[in-house]
Amino acid sequence: xLAAAAGMLLAAAGPSAATEESRELVDLPPMMxxxxxxxxxxxxxALDEILGELADGNTEAAAAIxxxxxxxxxxxLHGAAHLAKFMPPAMAQIGTQMxxxxxxxxxxxxxxxxxxxxxxxxxxxRALQQVTENCNACHQGxxxx
Ligand code: HEC
Numbered sequence: 541x542l543a544a545a546a547g548m549l550l551a552a553a554g555p556s557a558a559t560e561e562s563r564e565l566v567d568l569p570p571m572m573x574x575x576x577x578x579x580x581x582x583x584x585x586a587l588d589e590i591l592g593e594l595a596d597g598n599t600e601a602a603a604a605i606x607x608x609x610x611x612x613x614x615x616x617l618h619g620a621a622h623l624a625k626f627m628p629p630a631m632a633q634i635g636t637q638m639x640x641x642x643x644x645x646x647x648x649x650x651x652x653x654x655x656x657x658x659x660x661x662x663x664x665x666r667a668l669q670q671v672t673e674n675c676n677a678c679h680q681g682x683x684x685x
Contacts, residue, residue, distance in 0.1 A: 558680040566684050568626050573684050576623060583675065586610055590668065599664065603649035610642035610671060631682050638674035645671055 568576065586609035593602035607613055615621070620639070624632035648667035652660035 563679075563681060563683040564628065564631075566627060566631065566682050568623075568684050572623060572626060575619065576684060582609060587672070594664065594668075599649045599653050602664075603646045603653075606642045606649070606671075607646045610639065611646055612639050612643045614642075615639050628682075631678060634674055634678045634681070638671060638678070641667070641670040641674055 586605055589605050590602045593599070593605065620635065624635065627635070645664070645667040648660075648663045652664050
């Protein structure tokens with residue numbers, strides 16, 4: 541019964557989702573682990589708020605959230621450099637790429653403000669997807685518990 545339920549969950553997650561065993565376990569000190577998970581929940585909350593602002597046509601507000609909570613200027617806030625020392629280099633690299641992608645999203649969003657249009661809007665979505673692809677890459681490769 542449980543196995544069947546797990547199988548259904550996996551099927552729902554799709555073939556591209558990593559399993560427990562395929563992710564590398566990164567052993568963080570408990571405080572850092574908690575801190576990282578708190579950051580993570582804020583990352584998802586930020587994404588949610590960004591999408592909400594985009595849906596309302598508030599591109600500038602979306603950019604501001606991205607810069608503050610996901611972009612390069614959020615790295616100090618999250619103690620990213622300190623945390624990165626505990627990560628495998630490839631994992632830290634994905635983290636840096638995510639922050640850089642968020643800062644590029646800010647530029648795409650600002651461009652769309654200055655010169656609105658279908659093409660600019662597509663670039664905004666592409667830039668946001670380049671953020672989430674890094675969320676995904678890290679989640680597929682690593683776990684901390
Ligand atoms: C550098 C790696 C990395 C990046 C980049 C990353 N995450 Fe995570 N995230 C993790 C790890 C590791 C976990 C914990 C997985 C586990 O062990 O359960 C996690 C967990 C989470 C959780 C669950 C938190 C909880 O309390 O259980 C959420 C939500 C999340 N991430 C959202 C995001 C979002 C959204 C992004 C991108 C904007 C993102 N993450 C980017 C590594 C990353």
